Structure formats: C-alpha cells, structure tokens
Amino acid sequence: MKPKVFVTRPLPTPALEVLSSVCNVRSHQEDTSMPTSQLAEDCREAEGILVNSTRVSEEVLLAAPRLRAISNCGIGYDNIDVAVCNRRRIPITNTAGSLEETTADMAFTLLLATARRAIEADRYVREGRWERWQFGLMHGLDVHHKTLGLIGFGGIGQPMARRGRGFSMRILYYARHRTADSVERELGAEYTDLESLLRQSDFTSLHVPLTPDTRHIINGKTINLMKNTAVLVNTARGPVVDEEALVDALSSRKIAGAGLDVFEREPHVHADLARLDNVVLAPHIGSATGETRLRMATLAVRNLIAMLAGERPRNLVNPEIYS
Numbered sequence: 001m002k003p004k005v006f007v008t009r010p011l012p013t014p015a016l017e018v019l020s021s022v023c024n025v026r027s028h029q030e031d032t033s034m035p036t037s038q039l040a041e042d043c044r045e046a047e048g049i050l051v052n053s054t055r056v057s058e059e060v061l062l063a064a065p066r067l068r069a070i071s072n073c074g075i076g077y078d079n080i081d082v083a084v085c086n087r088r089r090i091p092i093t094n095t096a097g098s099l100e101e102t103t104a105d106m107a108f109t110l111l112l113a114t115a116r117r118a119i120e121a122d123r124y125v126r127e128g129r130w131e132r133w134q135f136g137l138m139h140g141l142d143v144h145h146k147t148l149g150l151i152g153f154g155g156i157g158q159p160m161a162r163r164g165r166g167f168s169m170r171i172l173y174y175a176r177h178r179t180a181d182s183v184e185r186e187l188g189a190e191y192t193d194l195e196s197l198l199r200q201s202d203f204t205s206l207h208v209p210l211t212p213d214t215r216h217i218i219n220g221k222t223i224n225l226m227k228n229t230a231v232l233v234n235t236a237r238g239p240v241v242d243e244e245a246l247v248d249a250l251s252s253r254k255i256a257g258a259g260l261d262v263f264e265r266e267p268h269v270h271a272d273l274a275r276l277d278n279v280v281l282a283p284h285i286g287s288a289t290g291e292t293r294l295r296m297a298t299l300a301v302r303n304l305i306a307m308l309a310g311e312r313p314r315n316l317v318n319p320e321i322y323s
C-alpha cells in the first residue's frame with residue numbers, strides 16, 4: 001500500500017507526478033497558508049507531510065498519530081514545531097542546496113535597488129515627474145568598494161559574499177561559528193564580532209535562521225551602532241529585526257535605507273514602511289524563480305520519499321532523533 005501524504009500547497013506538475021507515483025497524495029488546492037484546524041483535520045491519516053510556508057504546530061502534530069516524516073519546501077523551518085517532532089522522533093528535512101544562489105541574487109538586488117533608489121526612480125519616470133536632467137537629481141550611494149557586513153555566513157551568506165567581491169567590496173562576517181580558513185581566504189571574508197561589523201559596514205545583510213538567539217538581533221541598540229549612511233538588507237526572516245525600531249531608524253534617517261523581503265507579521269507590512277521612500281519592499285520572493293521553485297519542490301519530494309522508505313535523508317535538520 002502506498003503511504004498517505006498531505007501536501008499543503010499546489011506543487012509543480014513534474015514534482016507532483018513523482019510523488020504520486022510512490023505515495024497516495026492529498027493536497028490543499030490553493031496557494032494559501034492553511035488554518036491550523038484545517039491542516040490538523042487533513043493530516044489525520046497522513047504518514048508524511050510536504051509543507052510549504054504553512055505552520056505545523058503541536059496541534060497538527062497531535063492530530064496526526066501516524067505521521068513519520070515532514071518535508072519542508074524551504075530552507076528555514078521555523079514554521080515547524082521541532083521540539084514536538086523530536087519527542088516523536090519524526091524526521092524533518094529542508095531544501096538546502098536548492099535555493100541559496102537565487103536568494104543571494106534577491107538580497108543583492110535589494111541592496112542595489114536601495115542604494116541606487118531604483119524603485120523610486122522608476123516611479124518618478126512613470127508618474128511623469130521627470131522634466132529635465134539635473135546634476136543633483138536622485139543621488140544614491142556607491143556600492144562598489146564599500147564594506148559589506150554579513151550576519152550569518154552559511155549557504156546564502158557565502159554566495160552573497162561572492163556577489164560583494166564582484167563589486168570590489170570588503171567583506172566582513174559574523175556567525176555563531178567561524179568558517180574554515182580556506183573559505184575565508186577564497187571569499188576574502190574577515191570574521192568579526194557583531195558590534196564591529198555593524199560599526200564598519202556600509203551594507204549589512206542578514207542570512208541567519210530565525211531562532212531564539214537571532215530574534216530581534218537587529219534592534220534599537222544594535223541599529224545605533226550602524227553608520228547613518230548604512231543600508232540594511234533582510235531576506236532571512238522578519239522577526240530577526242525589531243520592525244518598530246527599524247521604522248524609527250529609517251524615519252529619523254539614523255540609517256540611510258533598507259531593502260526588505262521579509263517582515264515580522266507577513267503578509268502585514270508596517271504602515272510606516274510603506275510610506276518611507278528610503279525603503280525597498282518585496283513580498284518574500286527571495287527564492288521565487290521558476291527554476292528554483294521547481295528545484296525546491298523536486299528536492300522536497302525526494303526527501304519525503306526517502307524518509308517514508310526509512311532512509312536517512314540528505315537534508316535532515318533534526319539528526320538528534322537518531323541518537
């Protein structure tokens with residue numbers, strides 16, 4: 001008998017076909033986050049869940065006694081109650097390896113767009129406000145030869161460093177663990193503490209997962225360390241930044257700007273952020289390209305099938321369940 005699985009959002013057809021050839025698949029037909037009670041109801045019989053930006057809470061896990069695998073279609077898995085999964089020895093996978101370069105592209109896009117006021121400039125032209133060329137029109141900030149500070153230096157932070165190097169930037173990074181010498185040398189990256197990174201960086205980009213340690217790592221106090229010409233880029237998770245403190249800093253020009261793909265209460269965006277012209281906003285599309293979405297879905301399917309076959313999957317994020 002094929003194992004029963006539940007999929008929380010429509011998958012690209014090639015990925016769904018592979019999953020359906022091995023599993024008995026039921027799925028949520030809309031590209032929306034499911035309410036917890038509905039997900040709990042739909043997972044009653046499920047042995048596996050393929051979850052895509054939907055909360056898998058304790059309530060869902062308790063309602064699914066046969067559950068033995070969770071495949072998260074995304075690199076960050078703060079949407080899953082890992083502690084409960086660990087107690088039940090349910091393996092969880094993510095899609096590390098499928099989306100890092102694409103997300104770094106988006107982070108660099110936000111960095112450039114904020115520095116060079118690209119969105120504001122586009123609006124200015126479209127709205128017919130451009131009457132004459134002016135020497136003093138819409139000055140932005142140079143990116144090349146500036147200092148790029150990366151908070152988090154893993155799968156996305158490192159490709160971001162490579163992009164910075166392409167713009168002749170000096171690269172600083174802060175992470176929980178220092179990276180191997182050979183990687184630092186290859187990327188020309190200098191390890192530093194958080195405080196000196198924030199003091200020295202012209203552009204600070206966040207590449208950490210959301211954990212109790214990283215929640216609000218950017219707050220009123222840490223923002224005060226930043227230069228008043230600094231730009232903050234966030235493609236990680238909204239709650240890594242205290243949004244209220246960021247809005248204050250941007251409104252009072254304590255820092256120069258921000259490029260944000262993620263927010264504290266998505267899809268709600270702080271009303272003041274939308275009013276400020278030194279901010280570039282995006283609707284959490286860091287990994288949203290056709291190629292990468294297909295790669296993510298295919299990997300998530302492969303991970304789920306491996307777990308249901310009793311194999312230890314490559315993208316396992318909670319290896320502690322095997323100890």
Ligand code: 8YV
Pocket residue numbers: 051052053073074075076077099284286287288
């Ligand atoms: C996904 C992301 O779009 O991978 C992540 O952690 O934030 C995005 O790439 C999101 O998780 C939806 O699955």
